[in-house]
Amino acid sequence: MPLVLYGSTISYFTGKLEAALRYKEIDYRLEPMRSQAQRGLIPQATGVFQMPALQLEDGRWLTDSTLILQWLDQAYPAYPLLPQDPVLRFVSLLLEDYADEWLWRPAMYYRWHYAPDAARLSRHISEELLSDMPGPVWLKQFFVRRRQRALFTVGDGVSADTQAHVEGIYFHTLAALEAMLANRPFMLGTRPSLVDIGFFGPMFRHFSQDPTAAVLMQERAPHTKAWVARMWASRGGQLQGELAPMLPQDFAPLLRDVGQAYLPYLLANAQAVAQGHKRFDVTLQGCAYRQVRASRYRLLCLEMLQHQFRALSASQRTELEVVLGSSGITSALRAILPARSGVDVATHSAFAPGLPMLGL
Numbered sequence: 359m360p361l362v363l364y365g366s367t368i369s370y371f372t373g374k375l376e377a378a379l380r381y382k383e384i385d386y387r388l389e390p391m392r393s394q395a396q397r398g399l400i401p402q403a404t405g406v407f408q409m410p411a412l413q414l415e416d417g418r419w420l421t422d423s424t425l426i427l428q429w430l431d432q433a434y435p436a437y438p439l440l441p442q443d444p445v446l447r448f449v450s451l452l453l454e455d456y457a458d459e460w461l462w463r464p465a466m467y468y469r470w471h472y473a474p475d476a477a478r479l480s481r482h483i484s485e486e487l488l489s490d491m492p493g494p495v496w497l498k499q500f501f502v503r504r505r506q507r508a509l510f511t512v513g514d515g516v517s518a519d520t521q522a523h524v525e526g527i528y529f530h531t532l533a534a535l536e537a538m539l540a541n542r543p544f545m546l547g548t549r550p551s552l553v554d555i556g557f558f559g560p561m562f563r564h565f566s567q568d569p570t571a572a573v574l575m576q577e578r579a580p581h582t583k584a585w586v587a588r589m590w591a592s593r594g595g596q597l598q599g600e601l602a603p604m605l606p607q608d609f610a611p612l613l614r615d616v617g618q619a620y621l622p623y624l625l626a627n628a629q630a631v632a633q634g635h636k637r638f639d640v641t642l643q644g645c646a647y648r649q650v651r652a653s654r655y656r657l658l659c660l661e662m663l664q665h666q667f668r669a670l671s672a673s674q675r676t677e678l679e680v681v682l683g684s685s686g687i688t689s690a691l692r693a694i695l696p697a698r699s700g701v702d703v704a705t706h707s708a709f710a711p712g713l714p715m716l717g718l
């Protein structure tokens with residue numbers, strides 16, 4: 359019996375999980391998570407209104423692609439995604455989290471800001487996911503576009519003042535990936551790992567397929583475009599590759615972004631959650647973001663990273679400091695957080711109720 363993956367053929371996190379299932383050669387079937395299912399059974403089972411959700415043969419449900427990947431790597435150990443080396447493993451978890459949460463804003467911006475993209479994607483969602491709701495497609499499109507912008511672009515800090523910075527996140531990421539993928543087939547070596555899977559999320563279903571972003575990828579980063587196809591085609595049994603023993607030097611620009619933008623954002627978010635603020639202002643890399651949505655889930659992301667960091671031995675942490683260089687990452691990993699998500703990070707798993715990405 360295949361696993362059943364509920365999601366969408368245009369979803370960031372569904373595509374990310376599919377790449378892992380395909381590489382690990384785990385049999386699965388993709389089912390659209392239609393509005394009826396969302397309103398009823400699935401959020402009841404997973405505790406959260408989000409995709410993807412994975413159902414096992416024995417009926418159990420899993421949510422949150424990050425936790426699902428960690429569970430899959432244990433339950434299906436063939437073709438592992440997480441590196442064995444504890445330091446490389448930690449850096450992989452950090453980069454996967456960054457790709458999930460920090461590339462989300464530019465991914466949503468390119469999809470919903472530009473009219474041709476918004477028209478195409480709102481039509482796709484209306485036909486794929488809202489086909490079980492009454493009403494004409496054009497009306498559904500109107501509401502989808504309005505909802506997505508209110509939740510994820512203009513309603514989450516994207517404005518005329520921040521637009522250039524948001525676009526810069528995409529351009530810098532493309533430049534960093536291109537430098538790596540011009541020289542080797544996968545980000546950490548000659549086979550895929552969790553880092554590839556993390557970046558594949560936004561790069562596949564958003565940046566390589568949404569019209570405006572796809573043209574930019576084609577022009578600026580042809581090796582990255584080829585890697586997207588290579589990742590989708592990768593099967594563990596057909597690849598003989600190896601992971602690099604250490605993090606390659608060309609990760610420095612991504613690590614800088616983690617330290618200068620993503621982790622300062624997570625710390626400002628933690629402060630907002632502590633104060634019970636639904637929105638907050640934060641200046642990142644000189645760009646003033648206003649009215650960004652607070653997220654208890656992203657506080658949990660920071661707690662998880664700190665928990666994984668604390669699990670390293672003293673000598674591994676020293677080794678990690680060397681790998682991370684002057685990126686400024688470890689100070690955020692050691693910071694005392696002003697608030698708690700309320701989730702026990704030591705026992706949290708894909709089987710526990712999930713938290714929505716934005717909101718308290």
Ligand SMILES: N[C@@H](CCC(=O)N[C@@H](CS)C(=O)NCC(=O)O)C(=O)O
Binds near residue numbers: 408458
């Ligand atoms: N942390 C979750 C995030 C999942 C997520 O936010 N998925 C998006 C679609 S790609 C979603 O379902 N959003 C819900 C919404 O738009 O209300 C994961 O890794 O699975």
